[in-house]
Amino acid sequence: MTRKEQVRKKAIELMKFHGFSGLTMRLLAKELGIEAASIYNHIKSKDEILETVCFDLAKEFELAVLEVNDIYFNATEKLQMLVTAHVRILCADLDxxxxxxxxxxxxxxxxxVSFIEKRRNYEHEIRTIIQLGIDEGDFDEIDTKYAVITLLSALNAVVEWYNPHGPLxxxxxxxxxxxxxxxxxMKNLEFRV
Amino acid sequence: MTRKEQVRKKAIELMKFHGFSGLTMRLLAKELGIEAASIYNHIKSKDEILETVCFDLAKEFELAVLEVNDIYFNATEKLQMLVTAHVRILCADLDxxxxxxxxxxxxxxxxxVSFIEKRRNYEHEIRTIIQLGIDEGDFDEIDTKYAVITLLSALNAVVEWYNPHGPLxxxxxxxxxxxxxxxxxMKNLEFRV
DNA sequence: TGCATACTAACAAGCGTTAGTTAGTTGATT
DNA sequence: AATCAACTAACTAACGCTTGTTAGTATGCA
Incomplete structure (x- = not known):
């Protein structure tokens, strides 16, 4: 792991606890055992760290839904594969x-602005999958707009409880x-995996 | 609405968009049409605003689950009533x-620390309800620890999409x-409201 | 008179960041 | 093997700005 990666990793770890504003460069430096100014040998700015985290992950989600839509054709399969991909991405780096x-x-x-746009796109893709499930007659006829946010919130909650050292x-x-x-x-009440 | 309430309301409204750290007293003052120092005629500190918001709502959730547990006896009823109470509280003041x-x-x-403790208690109460549902044979046998967080996240997502001026x-x-x-x-696949 | 509400001025602390410098290491050239 | 340039990674010092907050004061309404 390069020094740059070490700095970023520690920054993200601290940001998780203190929040973006709560993490100061002086705190980060202290935790790394160096002075605040030295951090700037490795990263361009504090904002850059956050941007990297957010857009790297956004990219992964973007690619995941593209792949799922390429490979699978019915809504239940798409949904199952997307849930798996989504959770894998979340768990790969919990911080x-x-x-x-x-x-x-x-x-x-x-x-x-551009982040929100990307998220909107991701939500839209999932919404399309749910709508497909409804059209195919497999899903209940629900309001897809709130369904997708409810669904995603349930999924994303993984970061709040998943323990990489646990049994799962x-x-x-x-x-x-x-x-x-x-x-x-599902509408189909015989649904079971 | 007293001036104090006006200040608090505007503060919460701005905090929703800018985050706690992003809301500065000077920004709040500007939005109120006064000077930053004047705010301190009405509130004690910036922290106090956040504390009031968090603990007022925590109290409401606390009371709601107490009442539900007092009035209803089986898990499905308890769950339905708690969901209703929870959503009511959320929607009463979305900001x-x-x-x-x-x-x-x-x-x-x-x-x-004390906030996290209160949240832990609330989660524990819901967990108990889910466990009751499992014991009664109505709910699937799932891990109640992650179920409660997943469930709560789905519920809390309401604040992200609910529009008070919409049809619902x-x-x-x-x-x-x-x-x-x-x-x-539910285990019971004939479940319908 | 007293209370509510606002003001100006200022303070101390903390913020992200830059400039300029200094060791130590690496890798190629002499 | 010795020399030199380039790079990495750290330092000290400081800048300019913003932060939450206080002190002291003024104005207008009950």
């Missing part, structure tokens, strides 16, 4: 995922969540 | 609820969410 969820509001104006693997978490969310969405 | 969800991390150390009344939102969550939890 980063937590910061992604909570701190994007503190992105600089321009980045924030990310894919097992995904299975349970798909079970939970699937039952909630 | 405050949003701040409550996102900004509690910025509470001063002592308050934050809070109780209608609660109905739909209970439907969604109920189906996810």
């Amino acid at each position: 980063a995922s937590t910061v992604f969820m909570h701190e994007w509001r503190y992105l600089p104006e321009a980045s924030r 693997q990310p894919d097992e978490v995904a299975d349970r969540l798909y079970n939970f969310i699937g039952k909630a969405l | 405050a609820s949003t701040v409550f969800m996102h900004e509690w991390r910025y509470l001063p150390e002592a308050s934050r 009344q809070p109780d209608e939102v609660a109905d739909r969410l209970y439907n969604f969550i109920g189906k996810a939890l």
Whole structure:
């Protein structure tokens, strides 16, 4: 791990606890055992750290939904695979995922706008999947707009409780969540995995 | 509405958009059409605003679950009534609820500890209800620890999408969410409201 | 008279960041 | 093997700005 990566990792770890504004460069420096000014040998600015976290993860979600839509054709399959991909991404770096969820509001104006746009797109893709499920007759006829936010919130809550050192693997978490969310969405009451 | 209430209301409204740290007393003052120093004629400190929001709402949730447990005896009823009460509280003041969800991390150390404890209690009460549902044979046998967080996250997402000027009344939102969550939890596949 | 509400001026602390410098290491050239 | 340039990673010192907040004062209404 390069020094730059070490700095970023520690920054994200601290940001998770203190929030973006609560993490000062002097605190970060102290935790790294160096002076605040030295941090700038490795990163361009405090904002840059947050931007990297947010857009790296956004990119992963973007690619995931693209792939799912490419490979699978019916809504139940799409949903199951997307839940799995989503949870895998979240669990791959829990600190980063937590910061992604909570701190994007503190992105600089321009980045924030583009971030919100990306999130809107992701939500739209999922909404389309749900609508497909309704059209295919598999899902209950619900309001897709609030369904997608409810669904995503349930998924994203993973970052609040998942313990990488616990017994569950990310894919097992995904299975349970798909079970939970699937039952909630499905019309077909014989639904079982 | 007293001047004090006006100040608090505007503060919460701005906090929702800018976050706790992003809301400066000078910005708040500007929005109120006064000088920053004048704010201190009405409130004690910036922290105090956040503390009031967080603990007022925490108290409401606390009382709601107490009442539900007093009045209803089986898990499905308890769950339905708690969902309704929870959503009502959220929708009663969306700005405050949003701040409550996102900004509690910025509470001063002592308050934050006691806030987390209160939240832990609330989660524990809901967990007990879910466990009751499992014991009664109505709910699927799931891990109650992650179920309660998943469930609460789905509920709390209301603050992200609910539009008070839209067609849905809070109780209608609660109905739909209970439907969604109920189906996810229930073993009984004939479940319908 | 007293209370509510506002003001100006200022303070101390903390913020992110820059400039300029100094060691230590690496890798190629002499 | 010795030399030199380039790079990495740290330092001290400081700048300019913003922060929450206080002190002291003025104005207008009950």
